[in-house]
Amino acid sequence: MITLWxxxxxxxxxxxxxxxxxxxxxxxxxxxxxxxxxxxxxxxxIAFSGGKTVPVIxxxxxxxxxxxxxAEHLEAKYPExxxxxxxxxxxxxxxxxxxxxxxxxxxxxxxxxxxxxxxxEPADDAYFREMMEKIVRMTLEEARAKREExxxxxxxxxxxxxxxxxxxxxxxxxxxxxxxxxxxxxxxxARVMSPQQVLEPQDPLHGWRERMLxxxxxxxxxxxxx
Amino acid sequence: MITLWxxxxxxxxxxxxxxxxxxxxxxxxxxxxxxxxxxxxxxxxIAFSGGKTVPVIxxxxxxxxxxxxxAEHLEAKYPExxxxxxxxxxxxxxxxxxxxxxxxxxxxxxxxxxxxxxxxEPADDAYFREMMEKIVRMTLEEARAKREExxxxxxxxxxxxxxxxxxxxxxxxxxxxxxxxxxxxxxxxARVMSPQQVLEPQDPLHGWRERMLxxxxxxxxxxxxx
Numbered sequence: 001m002i003t004l005w006x007x008x009x010x011x012x013x014x015x016x017x018x019x020x021x022x023x024x025x026x027x028x029x030x031x032x033x034x035x036x037x038x039x040x041x042x043x044x045x046i047a048f049s050g051g052k053t054v055p056v057i058x059x060x061x062x063x064x065x066x067x068x069x070x071a072e073h074l075e076a077k078y079p080e081x082x083x084x085x086x087x088x089x090x091x092x093x094x095x096x097x098x099x100x101x102x103x104x105x106x107x108x109x110x111x112x113x114x115x116x117x118x119x120x121e122p123a124d125d126a127y128f129r130e131m132m133e134k135i136v137r138m139t140l141e142e143a144r145a146k147r148e149e150x151x152x153x154x155x156x157x158x159x160x161x162x163x164x165x166x167x168x169x170x171x172x173x174x175x176x177x178x179x180x181x182x183x184x185x186x187x188x189x190a191r192v193m194s195p196q197q198v199l200e201p202q203d204p205l206h207g208w209r210e211r212m213l214x215x216x217x218x219x220x221x222x223x224x225x226x
Numbered sequence: 227m228i229t230l231w232x233x234x235x236x237x238x239x240x241x242x243x244x245x246x247x248x249x250x251x252x253x254x255x256x257x258x259x260x261x262x263x264x265x266x267x268x269x270x271x272i273a274f275s276g277g278k279t280v281p282v283i284x285x286x287x288x289x290x291x292x293x294x295x296x297a298e299h300l301e302a303k304y305p306e307x308x309x310x311x312x313x314x315x316x317x318x319x320x321x322x323x324x325x326x327x328x329x330x331x332x333x334x335x336x337x338x339x340x341x342x343x344x345x346x347e348p349a350d351d352a353y354f355r356e357m358m359e360k361i362v363r364m365t366l367e368e369a370r371a372k373r374e375e376x377x378x379x380x381x382x383x384x385x386x387x388x389x390x391x392x393x394x395x396x397x398x399x400x401x402x403x404x405x406x407x408x409x410x411x412x413x414x415x416a417r418v419m420s421p422q423q424v425l426e427p428q429d430p431l432h433g434w435r436e437r438m439l440x441x442x443x444x445x446x447x448x449x450x451x452x
Contacts, residue, residue, distance in 0.1 A: 085311065092322055094390065098389055102386040161325075164321050170317060
């Protein structure tokens with residue numbers, strides 16, 4: 001049994017963006033796991049990992065942190081139901097991981113950060129506000145006021161993926177794999193923590209997300225959301 | 227022997243961005259080809275392909291146009307020396323192809339379009355100017371005047387790839403493959419047609435491009451450039 005440390009939000013929400021990559025990878029490989037929700041400010045709870053961020057997994061004797069390293073660990077230890085499809089697939093997926101982290105994630109954060117704030121554990125209120133206001137370089141209230149602008153930026157950033165999904169069913173081709181989970185995690189983060197509709201129903205990304213939510217018996221659909 | 231139709235610039239320059247993807251794919255697979263340079267305005271020369279753009283290849287009985295379709299054709303017909311490493315690799319590489327075409331290409335074009343204009347065949351002058359001024363939504367002279375701004379946009383767009391190449395040798399992981407040729411084609415386009423230095427020597431992309439230029443016995447290095 002694998003143990004997964006991830007962020008704990010109000011009313012059972014699991015909102016760690018990067019942990020959703022790990023969750024989907026575990027489901028993809030049909031690996032059972034036990035969730036250990038922790039507050040974002042509770043660094044003591046994950047000090048054993050040598051780092052300050054989730055996700056962290058413990059898998060037998062191995063402790064692995066960072067969603068990308070966890071994916072590589074799972075792929076190496078459990079090669080069946082591949083996440084990457086080999087070395088070239090792993091390499092290009094790593095490139096896609098970096099692109100999403102540096103374009104889609106920073107475009108999504110200012111749009112939903114004020115909504116996330118309302119749904120984190122009260123113990124995290126001050127910690128979350130201080131950290132996030134530094135990252136987005138404005139107050140949560142300013143972020144809320146600038147939502148329309150943020151939505152435009154997000155839509156621009158997602159445009160290439162919309163175009164791709166008109167031509168191809170999944171980010172990874174004919175079937176979902178880790179590249180899909182990378183992008184999905186950002187949309188699931190929004191779905192779990194924000195009441196805003198970030199995708200219009202006619203958006204190809206909307207249909208793709210619906211199919212993602214259906215995977216593994218509704219694994220990502222049937223969770224507490226905003 | 228495969229025949230490749232591609233754009234002809236002044237003094238032997240081969241400047242078609244997308245044809246460079248095909249060139250690198252052919253070199254990767256150690257397939258010989260014969261180049262058929264054509265003017266951009268000479269649509270009659272490639273009418274047999276059913277389309278109006280290069281690259282086009284003829285490979286035995288097959289005529290294939292569009293660099294992505296050509297890559298798929300080569301991978302299916304000549305599976306050795308894989309470009310994608312399997313179906314997931316193919317899928318994620320297609321995603322990367324779409325991302326580069328919709329972010330990096332439009333960021334590079336305004337920066338170098340006036341330089342390209344000076345190096346196309348004189349027969350293409352009017353055609354090139356009219357088409358490109360529509361695409362970049364300014365005159366070539368305005369594009370030249372706005373270079374500094376365009377360079378900033380390009381640098382922003384390339385930033386995730388710079389970050390990636392600090393952690394990984396190639397876009398495709400431990401060895402170059404089609405994902406590398408996708409990004410490389412945009413930089414080679416600039417190298418062949420513009421005297422501007424678009425990458426600083428300390429940029430991780432610079433070192434990566436040097437290694438790309440060394441591949442296949444200097445296949446992409448030893449060509450007429452700006």
